[in-house]
Amino acid sequence: MLDKIYVLDGSEKYPVKHALSVLGEIQELRPLDVTVSCDADFVKEYANKSRLENGQVDVRALVGNLIRNQYLHGQNYQVGKVVILDDDICSPSENAPWGFGARYGFDGSLGYAVISSHRAVDTAHFRDIMRHEIGHMFGAPNKNRPNLEENLGLHCTN
Numbered sequence: 001m002l003d004k005i006y007v008l009d010g011s012e013k014y015p016v017k018h019a020l021s022v023l024g025e026i027q028e029l030r031p032l033d034v035t036v037s038c039d040a041d042f043v044k045e046y047a048n049k050s051r052l053e054n055g056q057v058d059v060r061a062l063v064g065n066l067i068r069n070q071y072l073h074g075q076n077y078q079v080g081k082v083v084i085l086d087d088d089i090c091s092p093s094e095n096a097p098w099g100f101g102a103r104y105g106f107d108g109s110l111g112y113a114v115i116s117s118h119r120a121v122d123t124a125h126f127r128d129i130m131r132h133e134i135g136h137m138f139g140a141p142n143k144n145r146p147n148l149e150e151n152l153g154l155h156c157t158n
Helices: 016-027 040-049 059-067 070-075 123-137
Strands: 003-010 032-037 080-085 089-091 096-099 101-106 109-116 148-150 154-156
Touching (some): 003 040, 016 032, 040 059, 059 109, 080 123
Parallel strands (some): 003 032
Antiparallel strands (some): 101 109, 148 154
16 A cells, blocks of 8 residues: 655755655655655744744644645545644643644544654754654554553653
């Protein structure tokens, strides 16, 4: 099965080549069809619609606003969306005052992975954040794995 990924690159801090490199690592394990949109203005527009008074972007509101975009969500429902932005993100509804990234899934879809470069300390850290969130798109970690905890989704304790 060929999974489709649509990358919305809104980062000026890290070039899209880093996202493509991480997706290339995943392509060694499963086939992907990757499309990239380097439209920082589009991502900024949607981030601004979701911005809180403290300047952070509410990641749940961001995904909600993107879902209302008929092209992104309606016609391309099954396609996974990877959104990269330089803004600091948070999720007040999930009691998360800040974050590196988030993943929101939907039945029959890879869902959305939002990656913030704001708190990444260097390129290696940014790439690790991408691997982590994209891993969630593909079902990691497996629910049958030992050493799991529920912490804004399933995560390994080791």
